[in-house]
Amino acid sequence: MKIKVGISSCLLGHEVRYDGTHKHLRLATESLSRYFDFVAECPEVGIGMSIPRKPIRLIGNPEKPEAVAVHDESINYSKALTEYGENKAKQFHDLSGYIFMKNSPSCGLFRVKVYQENGYPSHTPGRGLYAKALTDAHPLLPVEESGRLCEPLLRENFVTRVFAYANWQDMLKQGLNTKAILDFHVRYKYTLMAHSPSKYAELGRMLADAGNHDVDALAERYFTELMTTLKSLASRKTHTNVLMHLQGYLKKKISSQEKQELAGIIDQYRTAQIPLIVPITLLRHHFNNHPDPYIHKQAYLQPYPDDLSLRNAI
Template sequence: MAKIKVGISSCLLGQQVRFDGGHKHLRLCTDSLARYFDFVAECPEVGIGMGIPRKPIRLVGDVDSPRAVAVHDASIEYTDALRDYGRQKAAQHQDLCGYIFMKNSPSCGVYRVKVYQESGYPDPAGGRGIYAEAFIKAHPLLPVEESGRLSDPLLRENFITRVFAYHNWQQLQKGGMTHHKLVEFHASYKYCLMAHSPADYAALGRMVAQAGKHEINLIGARYFSSLMASLSKLASRKTHANVLMHLQGYLKKNLSPAEKHELADIIDQYRRALLPLIVPVTLLKHHFNNHPNPYIEKQAYLQPYPGDLGLRNVI
């Protein structure tokens, strides 16, 4: 399949664009994710004309609307330039399905970036990089993550799940949205949603059931917004185990008593954190290969992204 376009801070690809002429090469991206992602690299500080190397910048002032200034001279400000560049690139890159930003960066950081106060100390709450804020504001549903947080297996798996769901939705809309397409898409993501938020799964089901009463593009936009919000919630072992048991129910007429006992035991071992998720999922896929079920074959839950990424081997 064609690679999915994902934005990324240039330094994470090993490009020597940082203020000190260095990089922050993230091998997860170049060694693993690059097999499926077509990375679109941006360094906003270089993009607005700052050199390499260059004087570093930092955020100052209000954490909700900080200013980006030179560390050595606070009268030199880059706020408007970085914000405008973020808006420009957001308008240019309409086909991205995700974005990986450089952590702690006053231009690209997403979470808890240091915002210095008049006291000389950063506000404990932290803020967001100027470029990242502008880009995310323009694409509020786009899956985004920071380089540092991707070292967490749960956050990494969650981000990749959202990127593929975002991409699948964009592909669905090609040729125009229909009520039938919406129903089919929701059916395929039923168990993914149940794993991330059983309450959201039920609410989205009700929304789709009433979809025929609404203009399709409006209800489609509402559905997609709710879908991405739901998938941003981390699935737990408890909710995954619940989904696995639901899937097991589709095999109750096909498996022998010994096979049923083995599957139930492995699901329970996963729930008790004795096994990674890949083990019960692989066993379920084995049984469904032997006993095909057209409905289950369409479920994104069993393979929300390519299996060779190994994301479920460690959660």
């Protein structure tokens, strides 16, 4: 089954923007749609605004801005957009991610302009009201903006989080128990290490006496830390650390020449001569020839389907 992911309707090519146009995101329709079942929403249309329509913008306090019509600030859409987001958040309990339209006063996640009385935007940016209502209700949900997905590291990070979130939800459906949490942690051990070695160690300590804790409270705590950790971007340094750990499982299984080749490839990745997919592919080749039950469980070697090609550019 495909993973359900929310998305701003205009990013799927729907002509719902204020001027009757769209902002088609080909990454979504030509790549991610192979594995994501997109749930499209345009909150402005959802609250009854027409297509085309007068544009809106945010004004006032960036921490709690209001959405008003550009031509007449007495026409206020703040309550409608916020309530629409809160209602949708209740319906979207089965989503594993969300892609929002950048800069939108309803859907923008980051750097949305909030205009002041002098006619200029505040130095402190805001967040679209619909996006804020949704993210407040689902703070661990992987979310990203359309524009930021053009950056390879951010794109790969978002997709990694979506698949991790979906895998956790699948685990919950099968029945929550201490063993399931421990098995999940084993699966994501090296993924966590790539994002934050210190957090990986901290989560390991958290689970060391898992059997002595209430399973629901432990699961909530663990998942919160997991998703928070995965939001931080993995670096070449931390990836190299993981690659070298994985290399250690092969030291008694491959020849000296193969060890030398693998070490050289990992170092070429470390020094930014090649992308991550190259050492990953070589490691997978060796583990296919020399299977290891523990490594076979690791999500790190294939956190999402290969044909998304996300590690080709990082």
